[in-house]
Amino acid sequence: MSKKKKRTQYVREKLPTRPCPITVAGIEEIDYKDIELLKMFITDKGKIIPRRISGLNARSQKKITRAIKQARNAALLSFAAGYVEQDEIQE
Numbered sequence: 001m002s003k004k005k006k007r008t009q010y011v012r013e014k015l016p017t018r019p020c021p022i023t024v025a026g027i028e029e030i031d032y033k034d035i036e037l038l039k040m041f042i043t044d045k046g047k048i049i050p051r052r053i054s055g056l057n058a059r060s061q062k063k064i065t066r067a068i069k070q071a072r073n074a075a076l077l078s079f080a081a082g083y084v085e086q087d088e089i090q091e
Contacts, residue, residue, distance in 0.1 A: 018055055020055065020056050020057040020060050021054075021055055021056065022056060022057075022060040022064075023057070023060065030060070030063040030064060030067050031067065032066075032067040032068075032070035032071040032074065032076070033071070033076065034067075035071065035076055035077065038064070038067055038068050038071055038077065041054055041056075041064050041068065042068065042077070044081070045080075045081070046077075046078060046079060046080050046081050048064075048065055048068055
């Protein structure tokens with residue numbers, strides 16, 4: 001029988017973590033009606049920006065994602081584009 005080689009384990013250095021922009025700004029509640037905040041986390045094509053790029057922590061990313069989806073269903077945000085301009089009703 002042949003002997004098995006032991007695998008060496010490499011220790012990966014931790015990268016410095018950057019603070020979450022939502023918690024730094026002091027925003028406690030993420031609301032689906034706050035379109036200006038949600039637009040910051042949507043691309044031009046209407047996709048939600050991933051966590052590794054936006055710098056959000058997991059809890060804030062889940063809240064932002066949920067709020068974006070609620071705003072899309074309430075027709076405040078478009079599914080295809082980042083933001084839909086609302087026309088004012090003229091009398």
